[in-house]
Amino acid sequence: FATADFSGDKVTTVNAETTGTLYAKWVEYIPTVVEVRAMADETETKVAGVVNHVDGKNIYIQDYTGGILVCANESAICKVGDKIVAKGVKVIYGGALEVKNAVIESAEAASVAAPTEFETLTPLLADSHKYFATNVIVPGLKIVSYDGYNNPTVQDALGNQALCYRMVLDPTIFPIGTKVTVTAVA
Numbered sequence: 001f002a003t004a005d006f007s008g009d010k011v012t013t014v015n016a017e018t019t020g021t022l023y024a025k026w027v028e029y030i031p032t033v034v035e036v037r038a039m040a041d042e043t044e045t046k047v048a049g050v051v052n053h054v055d056g057k058n059i060y061i062q063d064y065t066g067g068i069l070v071c072a073n074e075s076a077i078c079k080v081g082d083k084i085v086a087k088g089v090k091v092i093y094g095g096a097l098e099v100k101n102a103v104i105e106s107a108e109a110a111s112v113a114a115p116t117e118f119e120t121l122t123p124l125l126a127d128s129h130k131y132f133a134t135n136v137i138v139p140g141l142k143i144v145s146y147d148g149y150n151n152p153t154v155q156d157a158l159g160n161q162a163l164c165y166r167m168v169l170d171p172t173i174f175p176i177g178t179k180v181t182v183t184a185v186a
Contacts, residue, residue, distance in 0.1 A: 001025060002021075003023065004023050030046045030085060031047065033065045033067060036068060036090050036097070036099065041090065041092060042089055043090045044088070044090075045087070045090050045099065047063075047068060047085075047086055048061075048063060048085045049067070049068065050081065052067065052113070052134070053080065053133075053185045057072045057074065059086070061086075061133065066132070069096060069097065069098040069132070070086045070088065070104075071088070071098055072102045073101055073103055077107060081109065083108055084104055084105075084106065086099060087102065088100055088101050089101055095129070096132055113134070113135050116134060117138075118138045121154075121160040125162065133186065135185060137183045137184075140156070140181070141155065141182055142154060142178070144177075147163065150169055151163060151165055152174070164182060164184065
């Protein structure tokens with residue numbers, strides 16, 4: 001910055017004609033999802049990302065390295081599309097990476113991450129932990145059945161199947177055999 005109080009715009013270029021004093025503003029480093037994943041269980045940490053889905057106190061976020069479930073102490077004060085910073089304890093619960101007992105320290109408007117596109121379900125099924133809580137899109141899936149709650153099971157061209165949990169469809173509008181493109185939080 002060109003001012004000691006960090007007001008005004010950031011200085012982003014300096015050349016031979018630049019004169020004056022520049023002031024560095026240091027900010028707290030927040031680990032990426034991949035870095036949190038590598039931490040030992042029961043490690044207190046912060047994590048930041050854009051909210052993909054909110055289910056009560058469960059907040060699914062994603063950064064450029066992956067997704068994670070943030071289990072907040074209180075009902076979410078954020079919404080889909082917000083960028084949040086949360087502080088809690090990293091654990092693996094039921095095979096899934098999460099930050100439990102989390103406190104949301106900040107939430108600001110942002111944009112939901114564009115979905116990662118897959119041609120088949122193979123990579124999602126082979127490495128589900130890598131894609132957990134991330135936005136994905138898979139075109140050309142065929143509905144092969146419905147469970148008792150009208151959640152469809154879909155199948156790709158290779159025969160791989162996946163249940164689309166909480167993706168309630170009307171079987172009269174989307175009968176078995178219908179091809180669909182699924183965009184979801186993995």
